[in-house]
Amino acid sequence: MSEQETLGLAEEFAHYRRTVLEEVEVPGPAAVRRTVRGRGRRRLAANTAAALALFGGSAVGYAAMNGPEHRPGPVDPTPSVSVAPTPSDPASPTPSPAATSGGPASTAPNGRFSRAQLLGATVTLPAWRAGPGCPTSAVRISGDDREGVNWLIALEHGDVDGDGAVETVALVQCVLGTRGPMQVVAFDRDEEGKVVTLGRVVATTIDKPQWLFALDVVDDGTVRVQVGDIAPGGGWPGEWSQRQWRGYRWKDLAFAQVSGPTSFGPNPHSADLAVTATALVLGTADDGSRTGTTTVRIRNKGAAAVPRVELRLNLPSTVRPDVDGWAPCTNEPQDTSQPVTCGLGRIGAGAEVTLTLSFRAAEGAPVGTGTADVEARPMSGDFTFLLDLKDADNRVAMAYR
Structure with missing residues (x-):
């Protein structure tokens, strides 16, 4: 190709850039629709471009530039890049059920106390039955069964008063020899964060029940207590006691029995x-x-x-x-x-x-x-x-x- 031909071809490319490329549209919704309708035309244009490349030469390229004006087909939209979602902050608190359901969140203080927290707090217990017993006012519950102490036997948690917050329920015994009275007590937290006594769930009596074996709190707030008619000790094994599960609910500022037997039959022992x-x-x-x-x-x-x-x-x-x-x-x-x-x-x-x-x-x-x-x-x-x-x-x- 002579120098004159080269200069002519360069002039034609400059004219192409000035007149044709200025009319290229930025991809948008209309371009996408045209892409669907003009897919066949793009294939034709692609085939034509391949033929031009095959037979290339300056003459063919020059003729193409001088032919009828050619508007380039619509540009395919750039495919989006998938980005992995940012991991959620593990420290973010999980919304409470009340918040997720659209209802108002509970404003009652959380009354959940661990065993260590309850043992370390000063509490007030409901009065023990008449007779020699353990102190009830401003006392510390003990983690062992030493004589004359209030012994923490079992601990459970649940919303027992229906305020939307969790309370702590404890099985406590006043240790007197091998026996001693027992009671299940519910504790809550006041606005200052201190342990307060909500109420007594159930207690042993001189007659029956003489023993409390186990404790449980179910989802609806019922406090379930396994009671026994005979107290072990003094030569009488715990297996001789007839056992029953009784349920108690908080109502009118007190706990009342709502399920389970209310009396014992004759004990064969x-x-x-x-x-x-x-x-x-x-x-x-x-x-x-x-x-x-x-x-x-x-x-x-x-x-x-x-x-x-x-x-x-x-x-x-x-x-x-x-x-x-x-x-x-x-x-x-x-x-x-x-x-x-x-x-x-x-x-x-x-x-x-x-x-x-x-x-x-x-x-x-x-x-x-x-x-x-x-x-x-x-x-x-x-x-x-x-x-x-x-x-x-x-x-x-x-x-x-």
Whole structure:
């Protein structure tokens, strides 16, 4: 190609840039629509461009530039670039259910306390039942079961008063020996962040329930407590206690039972006996010994039969069983055993057994005067001692002289 031809071709390219490229449209919605309609035309233009490239030469390129004006086809929109979403801040608090549902968020203070927080706080407990007990005002709950402390046994959390905030529910025992009263108490937080007592859920009683085994708070705010009719300890295993789950709800500024049984049936491991005994008065017999009798009555006040009863008389060792009145005993009273025992068989519910037992003291043996314990102890068929729920009346002091 000569220098003149090269200059002519450069002039044509300059003319193309001035007249054609100025009319190129910026891609937009209209260009997108034209792209769909003109897709076939673009393929034709592409084929034409390929042919020009193939047969290239300055003459072909020059002829194309001098042909009819050519408006370039619409420009395809630039594809968007996908960007991974920015990870959410892990420290951002999760909206509360009230906020996400469109309802107003709870403004009540959060009453959730950990075990360590509750043990470290000064609290006020509802009053323990009458009798010797633990302090209730401005006290610290203990993490162990030392004598005379308020022992924290179990802890649960839930919205028990329906204010939209969580409260803390605790099972506490006033430790007195192997037993001691127990209660479930709900705690909340005041505006200053201090622990305040919401109320007592349930407590043990002298009668029933005598024990609280477990604690749970369900989603609707019901506080569930596993109660037992018999308190373990003193030789009575916890397995003997009949257990029930009872539910309690906060209403009218107090907790009330809303579910579960309200009473216990007869416990097969318990009984209720009562015993009385007349005074033993020893008189002088013809042989110089001293003899006398006492009348002992044993009554079954319980709702179920007692398979066996052991009667014990803790008399001075110089006063021994005589012949009369001992036939109902299933054992042979021993002249040297102390205390004197008499094994009896079944006593039905509401039934009573009366024994007139004779005693003798050898001539010259010192007896003196005083009182002796007479006790009736209930037993199972396999000679296991049962629990007398009201044991105050299954022992009596018998006078002797």
